[in-house]
Amino acid sequence: MKILIVYYSRTDVTKGIANKIQSILNCDIEEITDDGKYDGKLGFLKGGMNATMGRASDINPISKDPADYDLVIVGTPVWSSNMATPIFTYLIQNKDKINKMASFCTCMGGGYDKALEKMAEVSGKQQISTMFLTSKDIDNPSEKIDTFINEIK
Structure with a gap:
């Protein structure tokens, strides 16, 4: 199975x-970028507001076509109980x-379920x-990652 991981990380x-x-997984990976629109404290506030309002944003062009993959794994931070705005934009453009x-x-x-x-x-x-x-899992994510990967396989 050909797999692509796509993520945004502030x-x-x-x-x-x-x-x-x-x-x-030894698979391809691509970071979604936005030229730092959400950097710093102001970016944090702007990102939360845009995520809450369901706004798309400008993202930089991607290099990997998701149509070339059997599975796309999408990763995002949670912003105000929503996915990050750049991931929202990526999904709209590539669904x-x-x-x-x-x-x-x-x-x-919290907010991960939503x-x-x-x-x-x-x-x-x-x-x-x-x-x-969650912040409690970040230092030792191995068990959750293993379960996630086993469900994929």
């Missing part, structure tokens, strides 16, 4: 998890190219696996 937490999954999808999110505490639900809704894809990692 503070590198989601990036770290995406890289751990990538190293286990018709995604064959199968799995999702994961990182969060300080974010994962919204990712499935926007993509129109039944998720073959989902995973959330």
